[in-house]
Structures are given as structure tokens and as C-alpha cells.
Amino acid sequence: MGRSPCCEKDHTNKGAWTKEEDDKLVSYIKSHGEGCWRSLPRSAGLLRCGKSCRLRWINYLRPDLKRGNFTLDEDDLIIKLHSLLGNKWSLIATRLPGRTDNEIKNYWNTHVKRKLLRRGIDPATHRPINETGTPRDSSKARETEDSLVKILSFGSQLEKKEICGFNRNPQKGLICKRERAEYSVVGERSLDLNLELRISPPWQNQQHHDYETKLRSGREKSLCTACRFGLGNGKECSCDNVKCQTEDSTSSSYTSSDISSSIGYDFLGVNTRVLDFSILEIN
DNA sequence: AACGAGGACAACCGCAGAGTT
């Protein structure tokens, strides 16, 4: 049984958006908010597919979008993130405020790829083009694997039950198969790695910086990570967040001790307890 | 001025995963 189409294709416009359509979409979302893309076109009086509306809003009309050329910093960040994450454009976009995954993908395909090729670097693997052999074949490969293990175990001491196999896919970069990646946290943080890439949701950048600044100046009380992630559980939590202590968020299955033990080693923006290493797959 | 090649980027398509019934 096939899937039903997301919209009636006979009665929808396609192609470039007109100013009128943009205005309709913007004013509708301003008054009703995002979401329910399927019904939005009809409600907003647009002869467009819901997917098309979503794309138009996310990639072009959203007010927080940063237009204009990519800066050198953004350029470098994209390259670094791509070497780690591969073509995970949405994930990369979360680290570049005001940039969309589509924009970054286009930028990568039209600028960065060429730039790397000019430097003699394979944009798919981030390794010199003339370098032969798979990572597994060289000492460099071992280094690569070691660094990924360090990344995976960032800030914590992990008991490495079985080192997972690292395969390099030309399209997707390093792959760590989940069934072979079994780690468990056995102690406090021991590694002090500065990986530069502290991947987290975009809002965390400024918020985290502000929080740390306030903390240092004594204007902010310390909070457990559960509270900082909005997962506060009043029963177990003993941090300074009053809201955290009084709210009975029974919906959360994570205790504050679970989460506070994970402070400092969030990866990909998700607490390691929330995103267990055993299910982490980079591909 | 006309044309073609290549670049830039907006938009579309198909698929997968999560959520719902």
C-alpha cells in the first residue's frame, strides 16, 4: 500500500514563491505560529503543499535568518563539523545560528568542496587526495580512531567494553556501528580535552555563556545539568533552582543524579545519559 | 549584442523515523 500524497498536486502552485504568497505565509505564521504544515496552506489561503510552505519559511522567511556571505569563522566551523559529522547538514546548522541546513549544504557544494579540492583535500574524507588506503591501514588511522574514542568519551572515564569498528564511508565519513559500540560511564571526568567543538543546541551558545558569566560573578546560582536542560526532577534534585525543586516533573525519567553525573560531557548537544553512547552512531 | 558554460541558490522529491490511531 502506497503512501497518500501530502497534498493534492493538481491544485497546488509550484516553483518560485511570489511576494503575495510570502506575505500570506508570514502573516499566518506570525499570528498562529509554526506547525501543522499539512493544514496550514488551506488555513493561510495558499495554493501550496505543506512541505513547500515549511521549506519556504525555514529556509527563507524566518526572521532570525542571517543573510549574506559566510564568514571565515563559519567557513572553518563548517569544515570542522563536516569532518566530524559528514553530511548531517541539519546538525551542522544547529551550530551556525541564522544559517539553514539548505544554505550550508548549498554553500558546501558550491564553495567549500572546491576550496578543499584546491588544497588537495578530499572533501568527503577530509584527507589528502593522494593518500591511499583506509584509516585502518595506517598509523594515522589509529590516531583517527583514538580521537573519535576521545570524543565519544569526552570528559568522562569510560569503560571500553569493546572498541567499535570504525569504517570510513566516502559519503558519510566515519561510521561507528552501534552494535559494537558499548561504553559505560564508570567514573568522574578524567579527560581534559579541548575539542573546540562543544556541540549543543544553538540557543545554548549565548545562554551558556551568559550563565557561566553570571556564575563567575556570583549573580547566578549553580544549577544541575537536569535543570539547565529543562529536565529537572524535583524529588531528587538538590541544586539551587527553586523551580526545579518545587516542580514535580514526573514525566522525566532522568534523575538529577543521573544527569548531574554527566556534566561536562554532553555530545551533539544531548546529554550522554539522554543519548547513551551505545546508541550513538555517526554516519 | 548574442551565446554558452558554469556558478549560486531556491525549491522539489523521496525516504525515514517518530508519533498516533
Added chain:
DNA sequence: AAACTCTGCGGTTGTCCTCGT
């Protein structure tokens, strides 16, 4: 558990623009 819906993602395509000849 299965069927279905909705949303988001990544790859690809289409169109417009710029530049060189």
C-alpha cells in the same frame, strides 16, 4: 502489532545570474 500520518532530512533538480568568448 500494524497501518497510517506528519515532519524533517538529505540528495537532486530547475532556474536565474554572471562572466568569458
